[in-house]
Amino acid sequence: MSSRxxxxxxxxxxxxxxxxxxxxxxxxxxxxxxxxxxxxxxxLTEAVDKVVGALPWPLRTAAKKIMFGNALG
Incomplete structure (x- = not known):
């Protein structure tokens, strides 16, 4: 495909x-x-990681997944 x-x-x-x-x-x-x-x-990923990082360890991954699904790495 072309750039255009x-x-x-x-x-x-x-x-x-x-x-x-x-x-x-x-x-x-x-x-x-x-x-x-x-x-x-x-x-955005860095900002979200900082916010989620303030949560207790067991909740971090679940909270990020609930809020953003797979939209962020």
Whole structure:
């Protein structure tokens, strides 16, 4: 698949503004978007781990699983 197609999928569908981007620009924007998602997920996971870490040991894993399921690593 092309970067433009992957970017459209990541953004939830085709956007007319993407037609103004070159293939190189679309690839760079896709890379930045995925990097931002990864950083956001890592930050959220770290914050949740700190909050859950304040709970007594036997409750930590269960509380995290109940609140977030498999959404966080």
């Amino acid at each position: 197609t992957d970017l459209e999928r990541e953004l939830g569908g085709p956007l007319s503004a993407l037609d103004l981007l070159s293939d190189q620009e679309a690839a760079e924007l896709l890379r930045m978007f995925r990097t931002a998602q990864r950083i956001e997920t890592e930050g």
